[in-house]
Amino acid sequence: MLFDFSQIAPQDAYKLVVSSVVPRPIAWVVTQDAAGVVNAAPYSFFNAFSDNPVVVGIGCGPKAPGALKDTAANIKETGQFTVCLVPEQAIHAMNATAVDFAPEVDELKEAGLTALPSAKIRPPRIAESPVALECETFQLVPAGRHTIVLGKVLAIHIKDDCVLDAAKCYVDTPKLNLVGRMHGRGWYTRTTDRLEVPRMTVAEWEAKKKAAE
Numbered sequence: 001m002l003f004d005f006s007q008i009a010p011q012d013a014y015k016l017v018v019s020s021v022v023p024r025p026i027a028w029v030v031t032q033d034a035a036g037v038v039n040a041a042p043y044s045f046f047n048a049f050s051d052n053p054v055v056v057g058i059g060c061g062p063k064a065p066g067a068l069k070d071t072a073a074n075i076k077e078t079g080q081f082t083v084c085l086v087p088e089q090a091i092h093a094m095n096a097t098a099v100d101f102a103p104e105v106d107e108l109k110e111a112g113l114t115a116l117p118s119a120k121i122r123p124p125r126i127a128e129s130p131v132a133l134e135c136e137t138f139q140l141v142p143a144g145r146h147t148i149v150l151g152k153v154l155a156i157h158i159k160d161d162c163v164l165d166a167a168k169c170y171v172d173t174p175k176l177n178l179v180g181r182m183h184g185r186g187w188y189t190r191t192t193d194r195l196e197v198p199r200m201t202v203a204e205w206e207a208k209k210k211a212a213e
């Protein structure tokens, strides 16, 4: 079935996209306003896009028509944010930080989470997350009612016991136990059901085709 986005309401386009572009990683974004009040919220319009520089992107919708959510407002104001990734153990705390609190509420405190200092930026990271990316604004791209925040990643923290070999930069990805966002409100997926499909050279592909003849 074809859904032509020029013919349907934006809220229906949203439903179609978030129900089908799955699973999505979740950026648990920590920011601070100019006065230092800490803010945290999850964003699943999120991914990593490049490696040199490392750039991540987050799609922030409006709080109300024409008004930025606290995350985007703080990033616009300070140019700094931390992206933490969400392990299953922290899924309920993550959900608590999505409550629409007033800007002066410290969501980390509210959700019983622990703030750890970042190395290169002011906003802290979340101790309960095994991965934290320290970011500064690369570009803010307006996209209709969304603001796409592109962040340059300055440093990454990975929980010590999830690093297999620091010299080789090998990470024990299954041990991170991260979750992803699925369709609609409130649905998530674990990352425990994995499958390995080795990449092929042209020669390997040709050999495979020949073997199947």
Ligand SMILES: Cc1cc2nc3c(=O)[nH]c(=O)nc-3n(C[C@H](O)[C@H](O)[C@H](O)COP(=O)(O)O)c2cc1C
Residues within 6 Å of the ligand: 026, 039, 040, 041, 042, 043, 044, 045, 046, 059, 060, 061, 062, 063, 069, 070, 071, 072, 094, 095, 097, 098, 099, 100, 101, 181
């Ligand atoms: C798992 C999850 C993913 C979310 N993803 C987004 C998103 O990609 N964009 C967005 O604007 N809001 C998203 N939200 C809603 C925000 O987290 C919510 O509006 C929050 O209150 C914003 O907080 P802030 O104003 O402190 O930034 C998501 C919520 C949850 C629970």
